[in-house]
Amino acid sequence: MTEWTQDPLSGLPDKRQVAASFSRAADSYDSVAALQRKVGGELLARMPANLSPQRWLDLGCGTGYFSRALGERYGAAEGVALDIAEGMLRHAQPLGGAQQFVAGDAERLPLRDASCDLLFSSLALQWCANFAAVLSESRRVLRPGGVLAFSSLCVGTLRELRDSWQAVDGFVHVNRFRRFADYQQLCAGSGLQLLGLETQAEVLHYPDLRSLTHELKALGAHNLNPGRPGGLTGRARMLALIAAYEQFRQPQGLPASYQVVYGLLRKEN
Template identity: 35%
Template sequence: MSAGFVDRQQVGRRFSRVAGAYAEADFFVREVDGRMQERLDYVSLKPKRILDLGCSRGGSFSALMTRYPDAELIGLDLSPAMLRAGRLQPSGWRRWLGGGKKSDPWRLAADAAQLPLAARSTALVWSNLLLHWLDDPIPALAEAHRVLEVGGLLMFSTLGPDTLKELRSAFGDGYAHTQRFADMHDLGDMLVGCGFADPVMDMEVITLTYDDLDAMLTELRAAGSMCAMKDRRHGLTGRQAWATARAAYERLRQDGKLPATFEIVYGHAWKAAPKQTPDGRAIVRFDLPRKG
């Protein structure tokens, strides 16, 4: 995927604008987070450090800290406003062990493609619904691979190509009305290309329903999830364009409701021991026989 399609400043502005009320609008993110957490039930891992990549207000913190109470947790997000809002949320999930309070998660404002962490410093990289906000997932996946220790795990979710397909088809005016979404199989290839081993990808479709188009758009705006592509319409949408889009969407109404499709792509992969040195020389290991 080529760089230069996503307006990253617009992404930051959108999420910063909704940060204060995001806890009332992030139900979809929390739902996907819960489904990701269930996948950890089948993973044997005792991480000493976890990186939550694209953590927003820290919606995944509580479950991760409950599951891995001895791990240090770092939350990283592009929006400082989201990180500040997360510090103000109720802290009933803070942990107490032996009468002493464990430290709260670290919060870092940074780009997922340029992580301010040392190589091999993290055991689990967790990322819920971040990758589709990037021009290209590969730099972020490569950075995740760099900061993971050998044997470490990357687990992520993102949105697939069928997401909001009804909205795209309703407009059809040549402008972008949704993000560009990577295909599940392409993401699997990217993981392998970044050096990950044994990638596992799966997908499910969630369909939300609304009384009307305005209700759906209001919900997307409240969650900071409106289109941030560079080729979106930058001026106001004309009355005729809106009327055409509403009429097209109305033709999709089923059982009195308008559908909105979300394709959720889940992936996880492990960081295996390197097979060659950075300069390209092969690494050959010899297991010497044990004495006695």
């Protein structure tokens, strides 16, 4: 493996913790997933118009919202929905959209070589510490001409929350994210043809800090990092956090920034 395919991100949470957190969030996820639906819709709009897969994979399908969208878009194709969180799969399967619902890891896909024409993954791959392995597995399971379309998150995401906690204590309170430059290097060294890779900023606004932290918990995306403080957050620290975050307030409310990465790659013939 060359230096261009080494993934520098470390310190991501244990995958079992990620799976358990998202499994617990399965019933609440869709009620607070407006950003996730917007980003996934944007990813769908970026895919090649002439793509007509015989078999597609929704990688990190979650509640299956985009499995159902893919099922509608590519009605004659066979669909596979895959997620590491079995609770999400149990929620998604009765709602349909795909023919198969599979528990699996994006870094070690339980699929045969050259078995898919499309890998679609929206806001799931930021949880993978070894993105080079994700790209390698994608290349393996794609058929010649097949496409990997993904959205993920990079550094700058939840920066207001991170900076506010930094003003309070030295603990890791916000999930770590890969740099966009790392996505560029890893995609360039993947052996896949790069059709497009860019970032797009999204900013959500909340009336207060509690609304933001409640939403992150309902999504299953609250702090899971190694190095996070144990136990409950004391009242004094929480008041200090609120005061620090209030300095970011805008007329629309308290901002929460997301730096979304959109990638489109093709396996050449």
